Amino acid sequence: MPDVFAGRFELIDPVGSGGAGTVWRAWDRRLDRLCAAKVLRQRHAGALLRFVREQGLRLEHPNVLSPYSWAAEDDQALLAMDLVGGGSLSHLVADFGALPERYAAELLAQVLTALEHVHGAGVVHRDVKPANLLLEATGTALPVLRLSDFGIAFLLGEPRLTQQGAVVGTPGFVAPEVLAGEPPGVAQDLYAAGVTGWQLLTGEEPPPAGPLPPRLEGSAGRTVWDVVEGLVRVDPAQRTSSATAALKALAPALADPLQLPAHTTDGELIEVFNHLPSLPPPYEALPAPPQPNANPPEQTHESSRVGPASNSGRRRLVLAGVAGVAAAGVVAVLLLNGSGGGGSPSPGSAPTTASTSTRKPSVTPETIPTGPVTPAPNPQVTLGGSCGWQEAGGIETTADGTRVECRQQGSSYRWVKAG
Numbered sequence: 001m002p003d004v005f006a007g008r009f010e011l012i013d014p015v016g017s018g019g020a021g022t023v024w025r026a027w028d029r030r031l032d033r034l035c036a037a038k039v040l041r042q043r044h045a046g047a048l049l050r051f052v053r054e055q056g057l058r059l060e061h062p063n064v065l066s067p068y069s070w071a072a073e074d075d076q077a078l079l080a081m082d083l084v085g086g087g088s089l090s091h092l093v094a095d096f097g098a099l100p101e102r103y104a105a106e107l108l109a110q111v112l113t114a115l116e117h118v119h120g121a122g123v124v125h126r127d128v129k130p131a132n133l134l135l136e137a138t139g140t141a142l143p144v145l146r147l148s149d150f151g152i153a154f155l156l157g158e159p160r161l162t163q164q165g166a167v168v169g170t171p172g173f174v175a176p177e178v179l180a181g182e183p184p185g186v187a188q189d190l191y192a193a194g195v196t197g198w199q200l201l202t203g204e205e206p207p208p209a210g211p212l213p214p215r216l217e218g219s220a221g222r223t224v225w226d227v228v229e230g231l232v233r234v235d236p237a238q239r240t241s242s243a244t245a246a247l248k249a250l251a252p253a254l255a256d257p258l259q260l261p262a263h264t265t266d267g268e269l270i271e272v273f274n275h276l277p278s279l280p281p282p283y284e285a286l287p288a289p290p291q292p293n294a295n296p297p298e299q300t301h302e303s304s305r306v307g308p309a310s311n312s313g314r315r316r317l318v319l320a321g322v323a324g325v326a327a328a329g330v331v332a333v334l335l336l337n338g339s340g341g342g343g344s345p346s347p348g349s350a351p352t353t354a355s356t357s358t359r360k361p362s363v364t365p366e367t368i369p370t371g372p373v374t375p376a377p378n379p380q381v382t383l384g385g386s387c388g389w390q391e392a393g394g395i396e397t398t399a400d401g402t403r404v405e406c407r408q409q410g411s412s413y414r415w416v417k418a419g
Contacts, residue, residue: 002027004029005026005037005039005071005073005076005078006071006072006073006078007029008028008029008030008071009026009027009028009029009035009037009071009078009080010026010027010029011024011026011037011039012024012025012026012027012279012280012283013025013277013280015036015276021038021039021040022038022039023036023037023038023039024036024037024038024039025037025083025276025279026080027283027286028069028080034083034286035068035080035081035082035083036080036081036082036083036084037078037079037080038067038078038079038080038081039076039077039078040076040077040078040079059117059118059121059123059150061113061114061117061118062144062146063110063111063113063114063117063144063145063146063147064114064117064118064146064147065081065082065084065134065146065147065148066081066150067079067080067081068080068081068082081148082146083276084134084135084136084146084148085136085137085274085275085276086134086135086136086137086138086272086273086274086275087134087135087272087273087275088130088131088132088133088134088135089107089130089131089133089135089145089196089199089200090129090130090131091135091275092130092135092270092272093130093199093200093203096203096264096268096270097203097264098200098201098202098203098204098264098265099200099201099203099264099270100262100263100264100265101201101222101224101225101253102253102256102258102259102262103143103258103262103270104197104200104201104224105223105224105250105253105254106142106143106254106258107133107143107145107200108193108196108197108200108224108227108228108250109247109250109254110143110144110145111128111133111145111147111193111196111197112193112243112246112247112250113243113247114145114146114147115128115147115186115189115190115193115243116242116243116244116247118147118189119186119189119242119243122155122156122157123150123153123154123155123156124153124154124155124156124184124185124186124188124189125147125150125153125189125192126152126153126154126168126169126184126188126189127149127151127152127168127169127170127173127192128147128173128189128192128193128196129170129173129192129195129196130196130199130200131170132147132148132149133145133146133147133148133196134146134148135272136272137272137273137274137275138272139271139272139273140260140261140262140269140270140271141260142258142260143272152168152169154184156184167179167181169188169192171208171209172195172205172206172207172208172209173191173192173195173196173206174188174192175187175188175191175192175236176191176234177236179209182236185236186242186243187236187239188236189243190231190239190240190242190243190246191231191232191236191239193231193243193246194227194228194229194230194231194232194240195212195232197224197227197228197231198212198228198232201216201224201225201228202216211232211234212232215228215229223249223250223252223253224250224253226249227240227246227249227250227253230246230249231246377397377398377399377400377401378396378397378398378399379399381396381397381398381404381415382398382399382415383398383402383404383415383416383417384414384415384416385414385415386414386415387406387414387415395418396415398415402417403417403418404416404417404418405417405418
């Protein structure tokens with residue numbers, strides 16, 4: 001039988017992991033649907049406040065993947081969101097290399113459309129990159145992209161959760177002004193979108209530091225390359241000013257319909273296939289999640305506004321009221337219980353779940369440093385010792401200073417030496 005989180009989410013199998021936690025394919029008992037469940041790994045206060053912020057985002061857009069619910073149990077927290085099975089842009093580039101310009105233009109337009117909505121809601125993503133741009137498994141039909149992972153997103157006008165001068169992001173996609181210590185802003189997302197466009201066109205990884213190599217020979221006058229060049233200018237004052245402006249500049253490249261199925265320059269068929277393994281028994285008979293409309297009628301890549309974005313009707317940020325009070329309870333529970341060894345829930349614990357709230361927080365949280373990367377030695381953790389499924393992917397330090405990671409070993413989970 002699968003582990004059940006907070007009496008609601010049946011954790012079927014892990015499908016990914018990252019710095020913030022492990023992502024599971026799960027069955028939502030309340031909504032009778034498959035979902036992706038991100039189980040929070042870190043336990044220090046800065047990470048918990050980021051969890052509060054991420055669960056508070058309700059950005060409703062076909063190109064954005066944000067949580068639809070959350071739950072907490074003992075010293076663990078979970079974010080639930082749509083299950084997207086087509087891999088990411090990183091997988092697509094790894095599989096097919098440099099993409100045809102019209103295909104790359106379609107994907108870049110969807111990235112910019114997502115950022116137009118996100119920025120209009122007063123949010124800076126801060127980690128736009130191919131690995132965070134997930135794809136629906138549309139096969140050879142029109143690709144559908146979704147911007148994901150708002151774990152380090154910044155709400156304009158809100159306190160920062162990192163120390164002044166701290167740099168967050170992925171090398172190669174971090175804007176020069178961020179490396180220079182400038183505060184977060186939409187310009188850094190636009191730069192990262194430009195680097196993503198460059199990678200789609202070249203099939204290469206960007207250099208971890210320094211400017212991008214010059215555009216490919218023979219690309220002069222090509223609209224997609226012109227848009228990318230405008231997005232990656234070193235000086236943010238000279239950079240394309242908004243996602244809306246970039247979409248307008250990209251419009252000529254989108255004028256002709258994308259010919260499908262598409263092929264690479266050497267004739268290989270481009271296909272966004274399902275990357276998820278088959279469901280294990282007894283879940284294999286479950287209905288598949290609804291597939292997105294590959295060409296939604298409202299998504300034309302044309303901006304519906306000319307002036308600055310209005311918060312009315314576009315902002316779906318929920319970080320207070322009932323959610324704020326409940327999230328504060330989550331932080332308190334996790335901080336109180338986080339010093340324990342993790343593992344299975346205690347018999348007397350009461351699971352906590354929450355849904356969308358629309359009230360503002362009554363108290364503004366203070367900036368809290370994120371703490372050291374290497375955890376302090378934990379005498380309860382030993383190399384080869386057992387750990388709980390909730391800690392899968394978690395990093396700890398043993399009493400003798402060995403860094404260990406909780407990994408699945410057959411039917412159990414054990415602490416093994418971290419790579």
